[in-house]
Amino acid sequence: MNPKIGDLIYAGKAKDVYETDTPNHVIVKFRDDITAGDGIKCESLVKKGYYNSVISSKFFEILEESGIKTQYIELIKPGYMLCKKLRMIPLEVITRNIATGSIVKKFPFHHNQILNPPIIQMDYKNDVYHDPMLNDSITTALSLATQQELNNIRKITFKINNILKDFLLEKNILFPDFKIEYGFDSHGNIVLGDEISPDTCRFWDLKSWEVLDKDLFRNGESNVMDAYMKIASLILNNEDKEKWNISHILK
Ligand code: UDP
Numbered sequence: 001m002n003p004k005i006g007d008l009i010y011a012g013k014a015k016d017v018y019e020t021d022t023p024n025h026v027i028v029k030f031r032d033d034i035t036a037g038d039g040i041k042c043e044s045l046v047k048k049g050y051y052n053s054v055i056s057s058k059f060f061e062i063l064e065e066s067g068i069k070t071q072y073i074e075l076i077k078p079g080y081m082l083c084k085k086l087r088m089i090p091l092e093v094i095t096r097n098i099a100t101g102s103i104v105k106k107f108p109f110h111h112n113q114i115l116n117p118p119i120i121q122m123d124y125k126n127d128v129y130h131d132p133m134l135n136d137s138i139t140t141a142l143s144l145a146t147q148q149e150l151n152n153i154r155k156i157t158f159k160i161n162n163i164l165k166d167f168l169l170e171k172n173i174l175f176p177d178f179k180i181e182y183g184f185d186s187h188g189n190i191v192l193g194d195e196i197s198p199d200t201c202r203f204w205d206l207k208s209w210e211v212l213d214k215d216l217f218r219n220g221e222s223n224v225m226d227a228y229m230k231i232a233s234l235i236l237n238n239e240d241k242e243k244w245n246i247s248h249i250l251k
Helices: 048-065 102-106 136-141 147-170 224-235 238-243
Strands: 005-011 015-020 025-030 033-036 041-044 072-077 080-084 091-098 114-124 173-184 190-193 201-205
Touching: 025 048, 048 072, 048 080, 048 147, 048 224, 091 147, 114 136, 114 147, 136 147, 147 173, 147 190, 173 224
Parallel strands: none
Antiparallel strands: 005 015, 015 025, 025 080, 033 041, 072 080, 091 114, 091 173, 173 190, 173 201
């Protein structure tokens, strides 16, 4: 497939979405920008978009193989992902296996407390209101999703958590929490969209509990890209590395 990149239809904090020559397809371009704190802290990291697109593609492929519907079609080249066009639902669906980050600031959980069963939390994706936490009544009253759609989103999210948690454990990575987003495809199906990357997940080294994600940037550390490259190195097989021409960096 060799799609033509068309007009820009959406520019987010770290990705741009372009039309293509096929009406139901879009190209998602992963940029090098990285932000934190509602976009107040903003920098550019060389090749971040490249690595995040490759990492996200790998996760989407694993999920598709396990029967999860995603918007992913193919990575045209690093940084440029061909996707099904979705009407996005403005929900940040956060799953937590270990308590850390905002949840320990807002509630009396201990830092690093194991959460079994995992917590699924939904925040309203809205910068003006600073992404407040929702409950189902507020979500349905705002017509963001129906109760049935919310139940479906929870069911799919639990499955995604199990698939990715097990996959990552095999690669010696802990999966404390992650944020995903869903949308509707042209048939009205709820489909996983957006990205799954160190920008949107917490990844910790299983043995040392070393942080390998965007928390390094949030905390002002300098080794952010080393961590992103380490995640790519751990989750990609040799064939993936050859394909994306990153074996020389990651071996
Ligand atoms: N997250 C995200 N985008 C957001 C908020 C959170 O991708 O706007 C991810 C974040 O990277 C982490 C998880 O969701 O993996 C839970 O984040 P938390 O609520 O703990 O917020 P934080 O402490 O990162 O502000």
